Amino acid sequence: MNRINPLYLGLLLIVILSLSIYKLNLAKNELKEVKLSYAKNLRLANELSSLRSVYKNTKKLENSLKRILMQNILKEAHIDVKFKKSGVKLSSLSINKKGLNFLMGKLLNNTYNIVALDIKKLSEQKASFKMEIQW
C-alpha cells in the first residue's frame, strides 16, 4: 500500500499549474509595464531628437546663415557677424528696407533660436539692426 495516491499527484499538478499561472500573470504585467515604458521612451526620443535637430543642429544652422548673409541684397548693409561657440551676433548700423525685409523673412522662417533682437528706424528707408542667435 506504499503506492502514491493519484489524488496527491493531481494536487501536485494543480499546485504546479497555479504557480505557473501566477508566474505567467506576473510576467504579463511586467510585459505591459515594459511596453508602456518602451512607448514612453520612444515618444520622448522622437520629440527630443526632432526638437534637437531643429534647434541644436549647429552646422546646418551656421551654413544656412552664411548662405543668407552672402546674398547681394545684404551687401550694402555691411552686417557685422561674430560667430561664437554658443551662437552668433549680427549687427548693422544701417540696413535698407528691402535688405531688412529679406533678412527678417529668411531668419524668422528658419528655426533659429533668436534670443535678442533690436531694430530701430533711422529714416523711411533705413534702420539699425542687431540680433543674437543661440545654438
Place this chain on the structure above:
Amino acid sequence: MKFSRDKKIIFLDPHTQQVLSDEKLDIILSPSLYWVKKITLPLNNVRDAKKLLVSLFEDVLPAGNYSYSIYKDKAASVKENHSSFFIFAYEDKVILDLFLSQGILLANVSSIHFAQSELVQIQGALKINETQSIYFKDGVLTLVPCCWIEESGSLNLVDVKLTTHTITLQQFGHIVDNKSLINIGAILLVFIFLTWAELFIVNQDISKIENASSEIFVKHKLKPTIFQNKALLKKYKRIHTRQTKLRQDVSATLKKKNIKHISYKNNIFKVSS
C-alpha cells in the same frame, strides 16, 4: 535502533473483529469480500486476459464500483494455447470501510491478498467465524454456512506463506476512477505545458522590448538616463514655445504702421511707434 516493525498476517472478515496493535499487517481477504471465478481462456498471458475482466464479470456482479485482479492458475492442466486464470472482482470502498470499522490504519497495511491464493494448503473445511466456513470446491475457495459442514477446523495463519498475488486498493476509486484521474492529469499537464510555453514567449517579448528600448537610446543618441533626457526635452520645448511666440509677435507687429523700435530681450518683446 529498530527500523522495521514486525509483520502480522490477519484474515479480514466482516464478521470477525480483529485485535490489533501498531504492527505492519499482511491482510488476507475473506471470500465474502470479493468475487472469484476460475476460467480457461485461449490466451497465454495475463495482460491480454486483463482486458476481458470487466466483461467476464458483467452479468454476475451486483451494482457497484469494482476493481479487478487476475493471476494465472499454473497448477491447472489445460489445452494447448489455453490458460487457466483466477479472476477477482472487489469493491475497494467495502474493504476500506471494513478497515475503518476494524481500526486498521491504511499506513499499517503492508499487503493485501485474496484467501484464494494464500490458503491453498488448507485441508477440508475451516471455520472463519461463528456462522461461516471455507473450503475448496473445484479449486475455488468457497464460503459456506457452518451448518453445511459438520466438522470444521479453525483457521491457522502461522504456517501461511504469502504469495506475490497482491492488490492495491483505490482509496477514491468509488469517486473518480483511474481513467478519469489519468485524463484529468493529462489535461492538467497540457495546461501546465501551455502556461510554460506562454511564459517563455512572454519572457522573450520582454527581453526583445527591453533590447529595443536600449537601442532607442543609441539610435537617437540620447543621454544615459531618462531624467537627463526629460530635462533636455523640457529645455527644447521651452525654446520652441518662446520662438513660436516671438514669430507670432513679429508677424502681428508688422501689420502695424509707423513702427520706430522693435526689441526682444530676456523673452520680452517690445514695440514702440
